[in-house]
Amino acid sequence: MAESTEYEMLTLLPNEIHGWKAHGKAKIYDRETIYDYMDGAGEIYLTYGYKGLIVKRYAKASGPEIIVEIFDMGSPEDAFGIFSHGQGRETKSAEIGQDSEYKGGLLCFWKNKFFICIRGERETPQVKKAVLALGRLISKAIEAKGEKPELLKYLPEDELLEKDLRYFHKHEILNYHYFVADKNILHLDEYSKAVLALYKDDKSYLLLVQYQNIELANAALESFMKVYMPDAGQKGVIQTENRKWTAATLHQNFLIIVFDALDKAEASSKIEVVRKRLR
Amino acid sequence: MKNKIITRRDFLRGSVATTLAVTMGLSLEIKAEAEVKKKTKVVLIRDADIIDRKGHINPKVIQRMLDKAVTALVGKEDPVKAWKYLVKPHDIVGIKSNVWGPLPTPTEVESTLKRRSIDAGVPEGNIGIDDRGVLKNRIFLNSTALINVRPFRTHHWSGVGGCIKNYIMFASWPPLYHPDSCSDLGAVWKLPIVKDKTRLNVLVMLNPLFHGIGVHHFDSTYTWSYKGILVGTDPVALDAVGLKIFELKRRAYFGEDIPLKPSAKHIAIADIKHKLGTSDLKEIELLKLGWMEEVLI
Numbered sequence: 001m002a003e004s005t006e007y008e009m010l011t012l013l014p015n016e017i018h019g020w021k022a023h024g025k026a027k028i029y030d031r032e033t034i035y036d037y038m039d040g041a042g043e044i045y046l047t048y049g050y051k052g053l054i055v056k057r058y059a060k061a062s063g064p065e066i067i068v069e070i071f072d073m074g075s076p077e078d079a080f081g082i083f084s085h086g087q088g089r090e091t092k093s094a095e096i097g098q099d100s101e102y103k104g105g106l107l108c109f110w111k112n113k114f115f116i117c118i119r120g121e122r123e124t125p126q127v128k129k130a131v132l133a134l135g136r137l138i139s140k141a142i143e144a145k146g147e148k149p150e151l152l153k154y155l156p157e158d159e160l161l162e163k164d165l166r167y168f169h170k171h172e173i174l175n176y177h178y179f180v181a182d183k184n185i186l187h188l189d190e191y192s193k194a195v196l197a198l199y200k201d202d203k204s205y206l207l208l209v210q211y212q213n214i215e216l217a218n219a220a221l222e223s224f225m226k227v228y229m230p231d232a233g234q235k236g237v238i239q240t241e242n243r244k245w246t247a248a249t250l251h252q253n254f255l256i257i258v259f260d261a262l263d264k265a266e267a268s269s270k271i272e273v274v275r276k277r278l279r
Numbered sequence: 280m281k282n283k284i285i286t287r288r289d290f291l292r293g294s295v296a297t298t299l300a301v302t303m304g305l306s307l308e309i310k311a312e313a314e315v316k317k318k319t320k321v322v323l324i325r326d327a328d329i330i331d332r333k334g335h336i337n338p339k340v341i342q343r344m345l346d347k348a349v350t351a352l353v354g355k356e357d358p359v360k361a362w363k364y365l366v367k368p369h370d371i372v373g374i375k376s377n378v379w380g381p382l383p384t385p386t387e388v389e390s391t392l393k394r395r396s397i398d399a400g401v402p403e404g405n406i407g408i409d410d411r412g413v414l415k416n417r418i419f420l421n422s423t424a425l426i427n428v429r430p431f432r433t434h435h436w437s438g439v440g441g442c443i444k445n446y447i448m449f450a451s452w453p454p455l456y457h458p459d460s461c462s463d464l465g466a467v468w469k470l471p472i473v474k475d476k477t478r479l480n481v482l483v484m485l486n487p488l489f490h491g492i493g494v495h496h497f498d499s500t501y502t503w504s505y506k507g508i509l510v511g512t513d514p515v516a517l518d519a520v521g522l523k524i525f526e527l528k529r530r531a532y533f534g535e536d537i538p539l540k541p542s543a544k545h546i547a548i549a550d551i552k553h554k555l556g557t558s559d560l561k562e563i564e565l566l567k568l569g570w571m572e573e574v575l576i
Contacts, residue, residue, distance in 0.1 A: 035454055039447065040436035041494045043457050086493020104498045117495060121380065175460075176435075176541050181286040182459065228286050241291035259287075 076146020438543025465549030515556025
């Protein structure tokens with residue numbers, strides 16, 4: 001992590017909040033050392049543009065410890081992405097940062113290129129108050145807001161479940177939220193940008209992927225058709241074994257797939273909305 | 280056929296077990312051999328009094344539970360004799376614990392396992408308890424026997440964290456085992472520092488975490504006072520039984536089958552590919568002791 005960013009992150013941290021005092025030196029982890037802090041969880045951050053993490057602890061004689069984690073995700077898109085990966089713990093926003101969730105002593109929010117988690121080792125009313133106050137202070141210290149990924153603009157909004165929206169790059173995250181195949185048949189990598197949306201009306205999923213160029217998008221569609229729906233022929237739409245419909249198509253360097261639509265028309269209609277917006 | 284890709288549609292068809300077997304290059308002869316082998320014993324013990332009203336664990340009850348479970352497992356009436364069967368006075372014993380903040384191995388369980396190892400004749404100085412420091416711990420580096428103990432919980436990257444996963448800290452570069460939802464965790468058990476050393480696995484299910492969302496994952500909403508402990512010599516069998524209990528708990532809680540995210544495929548793969556133990560519940564003899572209310576399985 002660059003020294004200037006490290007300094008910027010350290011300045012976001014207050015010395016004291018509601019009687020909890022910062023203690024010990026802030027610990028810093030980069031892409032190489034993140035496993036020293038969180039082992040397997042590090043993989044999630046590394047699938048995004050994670051640059052570094054600062055961990056600071058706050059202690060109070062009569063209360064549980066509070067731990068602050070500030071992740072530099074490299075871009076607002078990826079700060080939103082890692083937030084979206086874990087969202088859905090709570091239906092209401094904690095109204096901190098650009099979006100947030102608080103539950104069970106853990107506050108997570110994102111603002112600009114930062115993803116922040118603040119947790120009390122045990123939840124008490126005092127801990128909750130302090131955690132939320134810390135969050136507000138840190139959020140205020142991050143002056144600028146960041147833009148959400150542009151891909152989101154192309155999704156049909158009707159019946160979209162906001163809390164089930166996921167933005168990511170790699171197939172491990174896609175499979176986490178919607179298992180497609182054990183191999184990377186959509187050729188997702190750190191350069192691809194993908195959004196997965198769930199719709200309330202028919203419980204269908206829409207996957208929209210932006211590849212770096214048309215050739216890569218073509219190859220991904222070809223691979224998907226060959227492995228996932230070889231029985232669809234050239235139609236690009238098939239009724240799968242659960243009697244629902246899967247449809248896939250390309251628009252320039254964008255791949256659009258609808259999974260589990262209740263009928264063929266619904267699958268085609270969702271795809272058409274995306275195509276129109278991409279034009 | 281060896282490189283067959285498993286897709287969602289294989290699951291929908293119900294053909295994934297066959298697909299998995301074919302992917303692993305298994306022949307039907309191997310399966311037939313598995314069918315005649317002796318069943319693996321797993322002991323589930325529960326006690327309604329293990330946790331008091333303030334949420335504290337009663338050390339005496341833990342001792343009683345582990346004694347009953349181990350004697351039932353080994354088939355000896357006296358706990359110390361049972362422990363003498365598991366560890367010898369000349370052994371150097373590493374108790375591989377788990378320190379994960381929200382749900383660590385209870386110290387009461389660690390202490391009981393240490394106490395019984397001492398009772399079996401192992402000098403206290405030859406017993407160590409550790410998790411993340413095992414590769415720098417003199418006892419673990421020289422160990423001749425291991426006791427594997429941790430709480431069972433869902434895990435954001437491997438589906439569940441159980442007995443098999445608990446040995447990841449023996450790997451000098453744990454990320455090596457992270458790909459494909461940690462599917463090859465079973466391979467860790469072949470590392471020289473652990474291979475064939477494990478005498479006992481203890482999967483703590485006093486207040487297990489049966490569901491989680493996001494990287495931080497822990498949410499006390501999704502823990503429940505199951506007040507149980509699984510004990511056995513086969514880590515795969517313990518994880519498989521634990522997984523079944525989670526499946527039943529999740530069905531009861533959510534009112535429908537909500538699959539784990541991601542699936543805990545490393546358990547079946549530890550069996551089929553790495554031959555570490557038995558994941559097929561039909562091949563496991565589950566001995567249930569103690570409190571039976573809402574035992575689920």
